Amino acid sequence: RKEVEQDPGPFNVPEGATVAFNCTYSNSASQSFFWYRQDCRKEPKLLMSVYSSGNEDGRFTAQLNRASQYISLLIRDSKLSDSATYLCVVNRANFGNEKLTFGTGTRLTIIP
Amino acid sequence: NAGVMQNPRHLVRRRGQEARLRCSPMKGHSHVYWYRQLPEEGLKFMVYLQKENIIDESGMPKERFSAEFPKEGPSILRIQQVVRGDSAAYFCASSHRTGRETQYFGPGTRLLVL
Numbered sequence A: 001r002k003e004v005e006q007d008p009g010p011f012n013v014p015e016g017a018t019v020a021f022n023c024t025y026s027n028s029a030s031q032s033f034f035w036y037r038q039d040c041r042k043e044p045k046l047l048m049s050v051y052s053s054g055n056e057d058g059r060f061t062a063q064l065n066r067a068s069q070y071i072s073l074l075i076r077d078s079k080l081s082d083s084a085t086y087l088c089v090v091n092r093a094n095f096g097n098e099k100l101t102f103g104t105g106t107r108l109t110i111i112p
Numbered sequence B: 001n002a003g004v005m006q007n008p009r010h011l012v013r014r015r016g017q018e019a020r021l022r023c024s025p026m027k028g029h030s031h032v033y034w035y036r037q038l039p040e041e042g043l044k045f046m047v048y049l050q051k052e053n054i055i056d057e058s059g060m061p062k063e064r065f066s067a068e069f070p071k072e073g074p075s076i077l078r079i080q081q082v083v084r085g086d087s088a089a090y091f092c093a094s095s096h097r098t099g100r101e102t103q104y105f106g107p108g109t110r111l112l113v114l
Helices: none
Strands: A004-006 A011-014 A019-025 A032-038 A045-050 A055-057 A060-065 A070-075 A084-091 A100-102 A106-111 B005-007 B010-013 B019-024 B031-037 B043-050 B053-056 B065-068 B075-079 B088-095 B109-113
Touching: A004 A084, A011 A019, A019 A084, A019 A106, A032 A060, A032 A070, A045 A055, A045 A060, A070 A084, A100 B031, A100 B043, B005 B088, B010 B019, B019 B088, B019 B109, B031 B075, B043 B065, B043 B075, B075 B088
Parallel strands: A011 A106, B010 B109
Antiparallel strands: A004 A019, A019 A070, A032 A045, A032 A084, A055 A060, A060 A070, A084 A100, A084 A106, B005 B019, B019 B075, B031 B043, B031 B088, B043 B053, B065 B075, B088 B109
């Protein structure tokens, strides 16, 4: 079983729609959680960190459920510029375990 | 404030040659991480270094691959006797401190082995 699992998609969504991605992780020792986005042939860029209380940044909302080991990302009022691959990332974040573990990503295409 | 810098951005090598990939972390960052992304796959951790020390190399292949982060100069990922399966994008990330600090990624080096 992969340590971080995501639906690879692709998700083809009309502009203005709401889209949600889910991710599960297997290591209960994971402490930090992130969503990164990666544009084609570019480096991953941090979209947002994910906290247990849930957090929002403009049109983006992230949720974490530690009991179910489940992370979600909601994008409202989607824009053409949201087209990218969204990477679910976890980190055990204690000394000696700083490496990020990436899901394979969910590909999103916003259709005009 | 320059971000993480990597060079070269593209590198072509023939089988059996050596590849050297360089990474300069963001100013003030002393923690460097290397990740590899094979075609159509997710990023995989390779190695974590601080200045002059390898902290975690659990993701490094046992042979042909080595990494260093000297006191002065960039971090180097070295691949000896490259094979076609080494063709991938190699990303470097840096952070200010360890633990929950955000890792910022460089633009990557795309290695093609002919």
